[in-house]
Amino acid sequence: MSQVKRVVIAAVCAALGIVLPMAFHSIPNAGATWLPMHIPVMISGLVAGPAAGAATGVLAPVLSSVLTGMPAAPILPAMTCELLVYGLVSGLLARVVRTGRESVDLYVSLVGAMLAGRVANGLLQALVFSAGSYSLPVWLTASFVTGITGIVLQLAVVVPIVVSLERAGLVPPRYPDAA
Amino acid sequence: MRAPAGYVWADSPLHRMPAAPKLCGLVACVALVVLASTPVELGVVAAGVAALVAASRVGWRAAGRAAWGMRWFLALVLALNALLFSEVDPLLALGPLHLTVAGLAQGGRVVARTLLVVVLGSLLTATTRPQELVDGVRALLSPLARVGAPVDAAALAVGVTVQFVPTLLRESHQLMRAQALRCGAVASRGIMRRAVSYVRLLVPIFVSAMRRADELSVAMEARGYRLSPPRGAARAGEKETRP
Numbered sequence: 001m002s003q004v005k006r007v008v009i010a011a012v013c014a015a016l017g018i019v020l021p022m023a024f025h026s027i028p029n030a031g032a033t034w035l036p037m038h039i040p041v042m043i044s045g046l047v048a049g050p051a052a053g054a055a056t057g058v059l060a061p062v063l064s065s066v067l068t069g070m071p072a073a074p075i076l077p078a079m080t081c082e083l084l085v086y087g088l089v090s091g092l093l094a095r096v097v098r099t100g101r102e103s104v105d106l107y108v109s110l111v112g113a114m115l116a117g118r119v120a121n122g123l124l125q126a127l128v129f130s131a132g133s134y135s136l137p138v139w140l141t142a143s144f145v146t147g148i149t150g151i152v153l154q155l156a157v158v159v160p161i162v163v164s165l166e167r168a169g170l171v172p173p174r175y176p177d178a179a
Numbered sequence: 180m181r182a183p184a185g186y187v188w189a190d191s192p193l194h195r196m197p198a199a200p201k202l203c204g205l206v207a208c209v210a211l212v213v214l215a216s217t218p219v220e221l222g223v224v225a226a227g228v229a230a231l232v233a234a235s236r237v238g239w240r241a242a243g244r245a246a247w248g249m250r251w252f253l254a255l256v257l258a259l260n261a262l263l264f265s266e267v268d269p270l271l272a273l274g275p276l277h278l279t280v281a282g283l284a285q286g287g288r289v290v291a292r293t294l295l296v297v298v299l300g301s302l303l304t305a306t307t308r309p310q311e312l313v314d315g316v317r318a319l320l321s322p323l324a325r326v327g328a329p330v331d332a333a334a335l336a337v338g339v340t341v342q343f344v345p346t347l348l349r350e351s352h353q354l355m356r357a358q359a360l361r362c363g364a365v366a367s368r369g370i371m372r373r374a375v376s377y378v379r380l381l382v383p384i385f386v387s388a389m390r391r392a393d394e395l396s397v398a399m400e401a402r403g404y405r406l407s408p409p410r411g412a413a414r415a416g417e418k419e420t421r422p
Binding site for chain 2: 002003004005007008009010011012013014015016018019020022023039040043055059063065066067068069070072073074153156157160161164165168170171
């Protein structure tokens, strides 16, 4: 994939990271429970690599905050760092993990990125953004309880979307010989 | 869903100002909004933002369109803060919910800050063309090019993102209308069914967006667009041409 296409995919995923939360905001508290911004960030990493994923992870929350006011400025730095890790790790794992089965590769990369992002967010909250007032129960609740709907949604839709994009010929297949 | 304000034709000092200082001004204004906590401070910042809207000549409706689209969300934020922020001296108590003056004040602060940031963002997009925005980002990031940062790629990404938001909103609306024709109106259903109907749209929205990304990148490369490499790569002898 050319560098121009990687940048364009990162930008289009960032635009989706602005548009999808706008739809979900008509549902009360949907941002924290459905986590709509996470989906395009991880897809960007899985199909276009770690740099594109990281770029989407930075662009989506920052531009969304500027254009729509969400996420609110006080939570923007922590959320940007978390999304950056999602995009970066999903791209790195997608590049490294090669089991021979596409869906296994993608699920390993996706779950690894979901865990890495939450761990990074917890560490940053405990050490930087909420130092002294952040605890393990708060992290567990915020990361795995409040967003359980979003976690299920990501596990249900991210891999099928990536496979759909490959089958439509819009991104290169992971295993061209198997196609 | 309501789109953030697009470019509004007008002749004003804000329209004539280059994008780079406008972006710096936006960051400074957002910082002031976040730092303002008392009603007087918020009032002064709100007056400043109102003066900017008047000076921009884009109209109050265009400046407030995105904020109006968030009215129900902001009402929910106000209600949650009013009922959950504090339990001291409640005006009204109902189980775990306590309506307090401190909660109302906190909710008002959060809503006011969010509204002001949204209006400032709308002012930026209403007075700056997307290409000017790209040039502004490139100008602001240009010092980083000396240490090898991919400034052209970053500017391109910002420009494509900003230009794609209204396009993807339009396509999402079309897909939602098509779904409504097949399965009935989404908005009239309960919260859960509405969320599930949005989820069903995710695959077509992504495929449609990626098709556009594919077409755009092919068109750019066919016209000879190449991203200039970072300094390190350039020194290593890679030959690339700039657009």
